[in-house]
Amino acid sequence: MVIIMLGAPGTGKGTVAGILQEKLGIKQVSTGDIFRKAIKEKTPLGNEVAGYMEKGLLVPDEVVIKVVDERLNQPDLENGVILDGFPRTKEQAIKLEKMLAKNNKKVDMAINLITPEEEIIERISNRRVCTNQECKAVFNVTMNPPKQDGICDKCGSALIQRKDDTKETIKNRLKAYYETSEPIVEFYKEKNVLYSSEVSTKINKLAEDVAKEVVEIIKK
Ligand code: ADP
Numbered sequence: 001m002v003i004i005m006l007g008a009p010g011t012g013k014g015t016v017a018g019i020l021q022e023k024l025g026i027k028q029v030s031t032g033d034i035f036r037k038a039i040k041e042k043t044p045l046g047n048e049v050a051g052y053m054e055k056g057l058l059v060p061d062e063v064v065i066k067v068v069d070e071r072l073n074q075p076d077l078e079n080g081v082i083l084d085g086f087p088r089t090k091e092q093a094i095k096l097e098k099m100l101a102k103n104n105k106k107v108d109m110a111i112n113l114i115t116p117e118e119e120i121i122e123r124i125s126n127r128r129v130c131t132n133q134e135c136k137a138v139f140n141v142t143m144n145p146p147k148q149d150g151i152c153d154k155c156g157s158a159l160i161q162r163k164d165d166t167k168e169t170i171k172n173r174l175k176a177y178y179e180t181s182e183p184i185v186e187f188y189k190e191k192n193v194l195y196s197s198e199v200s201t202k203i204n205k206l207a208e209d210v211a212k213e214v215v216e217i218i219k220k
């Protein structure tokens with residue numbers, strides 16, 4: 001099973017993907033996480049992508065595609081994957097089809113999350129993420145604070161604010177998203193695999209609710 005997470009930064013893609021990973025037993029792969037790890041470890045890939053990420057700009061297609069192609073061919077993803085943060089451009093979506101086709105696979109579901117922009121900015125600037133890569137829990141200092149300041153409720157590791165979660169960078173990331181997202185959403189709609197949902201406190205619908213709906217659809 002191949003699931004793709006679509007939606008602007010801060011809509012709750014990571015949260016939905018994390019729940020699906022647990023409930024469906026298939027791994028979540030986040031291109032953003034792969035890049036952040038590479039930057040931290042100062043690998044050649046890390047050096048190549050750091051400048052783009054700090055500014056909130058998209059990493060060039062050829063770089064991202066190579067990373068994903070390598071990752072998809074690893075044995076732990078044989079039964080499926082939840083891709084979070086890829087594809088981000090139509091070019092990437094087309095390449096992904098080809099990579100999957102080589103292994104007789106295809107995208108089974110593209111989950112598109114929609115959140116009002118002011119809510120996104122509020123959410124991202126208050127976001128804190130768990131530094132434990134096996135946990136990756138996400139908190140919000142106003143909406144969903146951890147019990148103890150700076151400590152993850154789930155695993156006790158330190159929480160941090162992502163370096164690119166600043167007001168200025170968020171604006172660039174949203175701009176990059178809105179410029180490239182529509183053709184991708186259209187692409188999966190035409191393939192009849194698109195599942196769109198609003199995620200907003202205004203309608204009292206959270207990422208957790210979307211994840212529950214998706215699990216029900218898949219298990220049917
Ligand atoms: P968010 O969706 O919250 O912005 P991500 O962790 O998905 O965060 O991505 C962080 C950054 O990593 C992006 O701003 C971009 O620079 C880079 N990146 C991640 N995935 C891709 C991709 N598929 N194509 C191009 N750049 C990417």
Ligand code: ZN
Pocket residue numbers: 130131132135136137152153154155156157
């Ligand atoms: Zn944690």
